[in-house]
Every structure is written in C-alpha cells, then in structure tokens.
Amino acid sequence: MSKDREKKLLGEERRDWLLNYLKNSSGPVTGTVLARKSNVSRQVIVGDITLLKARNEPIIATSQGYLYMQVGSGIHAEKIIACRHDRSQTEQEMNIIVDHGVTVKDVKVEHPVYGDLTASIMVSTRKDVQAFLKHIHSTNASLLSELTSGMHLHTLSAPDEQMILKAEQALKEAGILVEEN
Template sequence: MDGQARRQKIIEIIQQSDKPVSGTALAQQLDVSRQVVVTDIALIRANGIEVTSTNRGYVITNTNKCKRIIKSRHTDDQILEELFAIVDNGGVAENIIINHRYYNRLEAPLNVSSRREAKEFMEAIESGKSKSLSSATSGYHYHIISAADEETLDVIEQELKEKGFWLPLDSWILE
C-alpha cells in the first residue's frame, strides 16, 4: 500500500470508530511503525483534515457539525454534571478554554462525547495527579460544544442555563 492509500485508510479507520484510535492500533492494522503513523497524521493535517490527538488516541473533528462557544462557571464538584448535560443532549465538549490573568488564553482538547468519557475525565482529575484547568480561574471557563444541529445546541445551552452554569460570552473569546 502506498502512502496516499495508507493515509486514506487512516482517515477511514478513525472516522468509522466510535472512540479515539491509538497510533499503536493504527500501526498494527496497517502493518507499519508507530512513527509512520505519526508522519501520516501530520500529512493528513497539512491537507486540512482536523485530526485531534487525545490521551486516548486520534479523532477527526466532524466539520459538518454545528459548533458554539459557551461560557460556564461551576465548582470542580460540578464538572461531571456539566459534561453530562452536554453529552446527554447529543453534544460533544470539544475543548476547554480559560482566560488566565497572567498566561492569557489557554486551551486544551477534551473531546468528551459520552458519559463514559466524562467519567474517565473526572477519574483523572480526582486521582490528584492533575487539577481542572478551570480551577485556575475560579471555575470560569469556556467550551466549544459541537452537535448535529443548532436545535441541539439550543437544548444544551438551555439546560446549562437551568443548572446555573451558563454565562454571557466576553468579547475577547470571539477574537
């Protein structure tokens, strides 16, 4: 299989998977080294396909989805409640963004699309090895939420409002 065909196969494998696909799994399926997969991913990205690396593997951001930035504030004890409100209503918490007074804008991928992934995220936070990014800003943070359509995003936003998490956006986030 030549490089072009292999990269197309990588795209197909990742898109058809309902969970992130590790570089090791891709390497095994395609009978190449992990380094070849890393190089192929870089070339795929260079061709404009949004491949995101998560701690669980690679995912391709579905560019057909609708996206919305939301501002939120809650305690670390309420993180799971916020994530469940997003995923239970058909959304994906793509990332988290904070506006730190010293470091300015900081962003990290989440790609949480299910209760299981939300629980895994919380287990990592609760293990004590890491803290939530929003803890650096007294619970204030932003998410890019994606969903199949605007109506789904409206439902998610409404539930976050009802829970008291939603806040109006600041102008800097839209720049």
C-alpha cells in the same frame, strides 16, 4: 489484516494507512493502539499525525485518542458558551450537556501569559464523559479551568440549535452557565 502487523510500515505508506484507519474508525483511537498495529513507536505516530494535520487533514487529538472529523457529520449548530464551576462539578456540567444530545468539542481558557489555551474534548455521551474523567483522574492531570478559578469556554455542537439552547438552560438552572449582564 492481522491484529498486529509483522512488517514495519514506512513513511508515506504508514501515513496513508493511518489516515485510512482513522477515517474508518467509529471512535477515537489511541496512539498506542496505532503504534502497535503499524509496528512503530508511539512517538513515530505522534510525528505522523502532526504531518497529516499539516496537510490539513481534519484529525484531532482527544483525551480518548485521535479522531478523524468526518465532513457532513450531522452537526448543523455550534455555539461557544461560558461556564464557571469547581472541579467537583465537571461531571455534572458535561452530563447536562451530553444528556441534551450536544457534543462538548473543546475547552478554552484565557491564560495571562499564553493567551487562549484550547484543548479538544469531544465528548457526546455519558460513556465518553466517564472515559474523559477516568483519564483525568488516572493521570492526575489538572483541568484547564483550574488555571482560571473555574472560568472557561466550551464549543458545543449539535444537529440543531434548540438542543444547544435546552442544554444552556439546564446549565443555567444548575448555576454553571455564565451569562452576560
């Protein structure tokens, strides 16, 4: 397959190609890259991804691009934790988590009008953390936690529960983990 397609892929053929491409990718792929490779606009890709998701394909949109969630990915433990910190501690929080071999799947806040707002993050390494923070900075975007004075939830995933417990302990020591009384 050439780097860029000469022929525009149409409809179902393009969605099949997108699904295959994402399944075989080792990491997230941006809509811009997918659009270039399939010779369509990024908006067409966004629509295609929406249709694939409606078919229950496990595709998530992360800050680094689209990701196909492989079944049996080695994740055996998940836990939702509550954290509170200001914007300046975001890198510290994420690095603590990924340094323990744990993935930050998402962030969730409770908005007074919209209810729960959840955004996929999917960071597993310090490199992922840096890419996420660079994207936040380059777009001048707000963190969801800024809507709730720093209070937010994360879904964490890891190969075993002990890894998550150790990450929680480190977050507690850093004053970031919110504990139940």
